[in-house]
Amino acid sequence: METARLMEKYESDLNEDQELFLKYQRQRLLTNAKHAMKRRLRDTFDDIDSDESGCLRGSETAVLKRILKKDLPDVKDVEKVFDLDGDGIIKKWELMDACDSVLDKVYTTDFEEKHGKLEVKS
Numbered sequence: 001m002e003t004a005r006l007m008e009k010y011e012s013d014l015n016e017d018q019e020l021f022l023k024y025q026r027q028r029l030l031t032n033a034k035h036a037m038k039r040r041l042r043d044t045f046d047d048i049d050s051d052e053s054g055c056l057r058g059s060e061t062a063v064l065k066r067i068l069k070k071d072l073p074d075v076k077d078v079e080k081v082f083d084l085d086g087d088g089i090i091k092k093w094e095l096m097d098a099c100d101s102v103l104d105k106v107y108t109t110d111f112e113e114k115h116g117k118l119e120v121k122s
Contacts, residue, residue: 034103041099045092056090064090 048056048063056064065078081102084094 037103038096038099042092042096045095049092054092056095057088061090 044067045056045064048060048067050060061078064082068078079088079090082090082095082098084098085091
């Protein structure tokens, strides 16, 4: 009887460990995807910034809008989301800071809704 109870406990612990491992793997994949998206966005910014000013304005901003429309369709107003200081110019630091916020919502929130928050037991 004791052996059966121990085996049941072992199987329960094993299932919890497997579930935690899968959550960790999913979270790691999402983190990698988020970092890849940020690298791609940074490279895209550099490609669009034709005058190498570190800022996007006018036609450069229009190009960014077209690109983001494909990659981040939920972002409707590019200037509102990415022009953090409201001066009408999107600077690289603004894009990267806002990108963190947008990608956290896109990746992390969706993951947690589907799979639960990753919590490591101590």
